[in-house]
Amino acid sequence: MTHTSVAAYAAPAPKAPLERTTIPRRELGAHDILIDIKFAGICHSDIHTARAEWGEGGHFPLVPGHEIAGVVAATGSAVSRYAVGDRVGVGCFVDSCRECDNCRAGIEQYCTGELGNVGTYNAVGRDGEPTQGGYSTHLVVDENYALRIPESIPLDAAAPLLCAGITVYSPLAHWQAGPGKKVAVVGLGGLGHMGVKIAHAMGAEVTVLSQSLRKKDDGLRFGADAYHATSDPATFEALAGTFDLIINTVSADLDLNAYLSLLRTDGTLVQLGAPEKPLTVAPFALIGGRRSFAGSLIGGIRETQEMLDFCGEHSIAADIELISADRINEAYERVLASDVRYRFVIDTSTI
Structure with missing residues (x-):
């Protein structure tokens, strides 16, 4: 197989600065498109993976990036979905087995086939080669795993929708956030700020639960109806038994039992963040109110397109800080310090 070389930023080894x-x-290939990447979001998952914090073996040198927005630059001979010049995005995976029950149901993120869900980076594709992500100038991807970005969303602010957007949209849709539902979003970071915007647009009553009130004005601007500091014990007393749905967007070791106490009978706490260490749940925190503790992973291609179209219709995009590629390592440190409002996006023309 012949290849073309493109510029990228990669971690040469675990925990090494990107270069x-x-x-x-x-x-x-016949069904491939070549994407001229314009922008790539920086997700906390990129940092976890580049620093081998989730314990899995990595394919180094590793090019992170699964929040990709760009323009179709060329198409394979059998491509029917896209044409040169189309605005497209790529999210967290670039292939799946296409044959298992989950793939056939359009929830490819849960692929159970032999190939599995092929991550946009740090995975191995069906060609046997390691996948490399969006911190690069170009990407080749099967047309069936690309998404159309609505014209109403700026490309730079659209990039984070491909991970952060779908990660919160999927559970909000699955647990039917909408009019008459009380939804809490834990954490107002890259995921959380998208959760507030989308839950509000769905018609739910939205509350932000954050460590402090530092970002309260932003939370209310994004559509939150209320904003509470979790560092104040009175918050948990005042809000006990309040919510139908809580989405936890933070990758930290929280007292889940305290958050479960905020659910109404039959309420659900959905875990989206992926901390390094196991989480602890007391059985009676669930049993006492027939409460559920669940997880959710991104979304399938069909649902991701649905999310993009929803965001296009409601003028929803990420709040971003655009950076040049030579600031990626600085941006990583600022993400870890929660010093970003609310998503770093790389201008890939600077690579």
């Missing part, structure tokens, strides 16, 4: 390099991209 400029070149990586191979495969030649176009």
Whole structure:
């Protein structure tokens, strides 16, 4: 198989600073499109993976990035979904087995086939080559795993929708956030600020639960009806038994039992953040109110397109800080310090 070299930023080894390099991209297959990447969001998952914090073996050098927005630059001979010049995005995976029950149901993120859900980076594709992500100038991807970005969403602010947007949209849709439902969003970061915007647009009553009131004005601007500091014990007393749905967007070791106490009977706490260590749940925190503790992983291609169209219709986009590629390592440190409002996006023309 022949390849084309493109510029990228990669972590040469676990925990090593990212540096400029070149990586191979495969030649176009019949159903492939070549994307001229314009913008790539920085997700906390990128940092976890580049620093090997989730314990899995990595494919280094590793190019992170699964919040990709760009323009179709070329198409394979059998491509029917896209044409040169189309605005497209790629999210957290670039392939799946396509044959298992979950793939056939359109929830490819839960692929159970032999190939599995092929991550946009740090995975191995069906060609046997490691996948490399969006901190690069170009990407080749099967047309069936690309998404159309509505014209009403700026490309730079659209990039984070491909992970942060769908990560919160999927559980909000699945647990039917909408009019008459009380939804709490834990954490107002990259995921949380999208959760507030989307839950509000769905018609739910939205409360932000954050460590402090530092971002309260932002939370209310995004559509929150209420904002409470979790560092204040009175918050948990005042809000006991309040919510139908809580989405936890933070990757930290929280007292889940305290948050479960905020659910109404039959309420659900959905875990979205992925901390390094196991979480602890007391059985009676669930049993006492027939409460559920659940998890959710991104979304399938169909639902991700649904999310993009929803955001287009409601003028929803991420609040971003656009950076040049030489600031990626600085941005990583600022993400860890919660010093970003609310998503870093790389201008890939600077790679």
